[in-house]
Amino acid sequence: MASTYTNGGIEKIGSGEQAGTWGTTTNNNLDIIDKAINGVQALTLSGTTDTFTVTDGTVSDAGAKVLVLGGSPSGTHTLTLAPNDSDKVHLVQNGTNQTVNISQGSGGNAVLTAGEIAWIFCDGAGSGAAVTKQDISTTPADFSVGDDLSLISDAAVLNFGADSDVSLTHVADTGLLLNSTRQLQFNDASQNINAPSATVLDINATDEVEINATELEFNGTTADINANLDVSGTSTLTGNVTLGGQLIMPDVTSTKILVADGTSYQEVAVSGDVTIANTGAVTIANDAVETAMIADGQVTTAKLAGSVAVIGMSIKLAGASFGNTASVNVSGVTDNGTGDYTIAVDTDFANANFSIQATTGDDDGTNRNLGELTVHAQAAGTVQIRSHRPSASENSARSAFDPDTVYVTCNAQ
Secondary structure, X not given: OOOEEOOOOOEEOOOOOOOOOHHHHHHHHHHHHHXXXXXXXXXXXXEEEEEEEOOOOOOOHHHOXXXXXXXXXXXXXXXXXXXXXXXXXXXXXXXXXXXXXXXOOOOEOEXXXXXXXXXXXXXXXXXXXXXXXXXXXXXXXXXOOXXXXXXXXXXXXXXXXXXXXXXXXXXXXXXXXXXXXXXXXXXXXXEEEEEEXXXXXXXXXXXXXXXXXXOOOOOOOOOOOOOOOOOOOOOOXXXXXXXXXXXXXXXXXXXXXXXXXXXXXXXXXXXXXXEEOOOOOEEEOOOOXXXXXXXXXXXXXXXXXXXXXXXXXXXXXXXXXXXXXXXXXXXXEEEEEOXXXXXXXXXXXXXXXXXXXXXXXXXXXXXXXXXXXXXXXXXXXXXXXXXXXXXXXXXXXXOEOOOOEEEEEEEEO
């Protein structure tokens, strides 16, 4: 009885055949089986078509369990696995830079893109045989590790999702990098940490972010908190605090102010002769200002009004030498000629209706340089005084002269 062959090309020795030589055939069959179970075979592709055949009784390249496709196909490549009546399963890696169509007959091909790894099944249906694919790189499946899992290369990447839209990348000696603007979520989508841009890190929570630490340190130019900040402990600030809104203290009684007590700022009520309104207006009680409270030289005529008599201006003027010896509210004196002086008032009177007292003085005690003074003209800001010698009679002419001293005082109510 002649030998027959299986789908994988294994020779089945006929009864009574190969006496004394069957061991060679058996060893060859074992090699075929080993290749079908454990074999990894590189197939070199060229052009646009190739055929690899499992030959009966031969350890064939096409009979290996794993087929690694290489070479340099010139375009989309058709790889035919013959014969078409052999049903089998292969793990195939397309290591070329072209798409490879794996065919057995007219029933349909398995298409592997460049770099793809997939299981294929050849149904061995003859001329209409079909090849189907199970892509292990795109079909999700659970993967369990009973102990440690190590990615031992720097810059190793873990990809997540059907299109690897989320990834974790190892940054050597630094940490892990989450790609793009992806986020780490906690509990639900509203609780997350993410970086919406290269310079911004967001921590998002529906209600509360709680940080439990002895010390919380912010090393930044600005801390922008767009929410209520509830601090139940002590906050120590060594820099400036700029408020864009209101400062609300525990006691917000109207008209209270902040006063430092040596340890902190406390809210206290204003008391005594001064009160303050919640609009900021300050009121001093009547009769509260006493003389001892007023600094020297701080009360001016402009600040006195009503029934208070005001000394509007006074001056002691050396007549002959035309010198301003002493004065109050005088900005200057003009010598108009012998015995004629115009005195300029520093702070003008309200009008020209003010009283003027003027007299001369004798500095040497001879009574020779005494005269009569007349007011020649007066205005709100000036007083013109003229000095004449006394006349012997009413009809005698009086001559102008410069007395030793001229005293002028002006008063206004």
